[in-house]
Amino acid sequence: MKQRLTVLTLACSLLCGTATAAPPTTQDLLETSGFKEAYKAMITLPAWVVSGKGTSTPVEYFTQNGKKYALGHMCKPHDCAAQQLELVLATDHSGSWGLLSIKANNALKQTILGSPSPEIEKALRDAYTKNNPPD
Template identity: 25%
Template sequence: MTIKTLLAALLLGGSAAALAADTDGQFRLNELLASDPAYQETWQELVEDESRLPEWVMNLSGIASPMQGLDDDGDKYLVGQLCEAHNCFNQRLYVAFSWDKEDAYALYVQLPDGLPTDKAPSQHATLRWLGEPDEATQQLLQEQLRSDPNWY
């Protein structure tokens, strides 16, 4: 590699990291589709082939925490969580948009209503993948789920 190529690679990597840092906390899933038509188009392509999804999932209209930029083996994603407004613990969605906004993947987590507090949510959850994520992206989204202190 020439010095110019190396310098360009370092600058590009640094700007991507700065961009990721700048996006942390600025976006929420329930606002993302209105913020950029590219996100809306990518999400609509994802859900159009899925059956029996609730309206809040189809429209990403629930309660959302701030999204974060994450790097997974060189692939960059904007990742966030959303839950159904009146049933946040039992109905959750974890979403990862590729940095170029071309792909979206999601993990839809459902727990039975009335689950006793002495039952581990992880043992009674139904997990549904949306968008056919590869193994690395599945792990990325599962890590988001496992980071919830009420998930055991």
């Protein structure tokens, strides 16, 4: 309890501009109300991605370096043009990787998921291009 009170006091001091002690650490702020919720909102994936329930197409299989993978495409139901996920799944269940693409305000934001190898990342980006041909 004492540690939490200290963290809140430091956070308040920082925000009020009257810091009399060392500023809190990033971790300290992320443990306080308000900051904790804002941080969680920043790292939250869309519900359809988390649940794995979206509009999807049949997978294609490919082999790379002697290993077999499934390549799939899924999008947000009723909003496929704006929210899409390319997904590579190792058929031996050793890993999965994705490319989440979200269009908003005429801007495209793409987020790589799962730390893929350069070859898997290329497969994901190529799949996005294939599924979104230029007009």
